[in-house]
Amino acid sequence: MNATPKLNGHAEGLPGLIQQIESLPDARARDLLHECLQSVLAMHGDGLARILQLVKNSGAGGREVSDALQRDKLVRSLLLIHGLHPVPLETRLREALEKVRPYMQSHGGNVELLHLENDRARLRLEGTCKSCPSSSVTLELAVRQAVEEACPDLLGFEVEGVATDHTPAEAPKWTIIEDFGRLEDGEMRPLEIGAVAVLVLKAEGQLYAYRNICPACETRLDAAVLEAKVLSCRAGHRFDVQRAGFCPDDPKIHLEPFPLLAANGAVKISVK
Secondary structure, three states, X not given: OOOHHHHHHHHHHHHHHHHHHHOOOOHHHHHHHHHHHHHHXXXXXXXXXXXHHHXXXXXXXXXXXXXXXXXXXXXXXXXXXXXXXXOOHHHHHHHHHHHHHHHHXXXXXXXXXXEEEOOEEEEEEEEHHHHOHHHXXXXXXXXXXXXXXXXXXXXXXXXXXXXXXXXXOOOOOEEEEXXXXXXXXXXXXXXXXXXXXXXXXXXXXXXXXEEOOXXXXXXXXXXXXXXXXXXXXXXXXXXXXXXXXXXXXXXXXXXXXXXXXXXXXXXXXXXX
């Protein structure tokens, strides 16, 4: 039986329970409940630390178990709460950036960690991705997803190279397509995500997601032709899918890209 949903439900309910404790009129009752919570947390922390030590001392097999625990989102959150995560914050941050770097480079850009201080980071988008506000926001969302997933204990981060008047005020909302399967180079697949028509395509080994409409003639792009990295609509308008949909014939128009992250046969796309 998978207990993760139940445990996640308990975690989501904790803030409400704590708020009820704080609203108790009896100050002594509040203090006793606080002391009880602290004791339970300390006991759990000691138990987790002991479990990790036993795993560490069990040889090569223990290393595999340790890696699996660190990949599990719920376990990772528990380790972070108790300050027990074995991988330092900066290492996890750099690994997250390396994970998303191929996606950045495929759009003609890159991301660099400028500095990490007091658990706050400053990043910089580099390359052609800075020239297009839509592309900048798309790449910034991809970076944010990777960083927040690997470093929930990061207190905050800023991204240079993003047009601030286009930066979303809210975190991206991801749609997960579990059984997306595989695409071969040159193949395209139209999707409907809510009311948004999306076209996912593969060029030179990399997946991309764009709004399924030509910005020049407003025809659907799933009837277009993809050759190498150039997508040509039925009216002949051309777009470089590896440069965030840049039109080499008219720099004033470009496709609208959406953040896409792929792993283990599934894709995550954000259209908001």
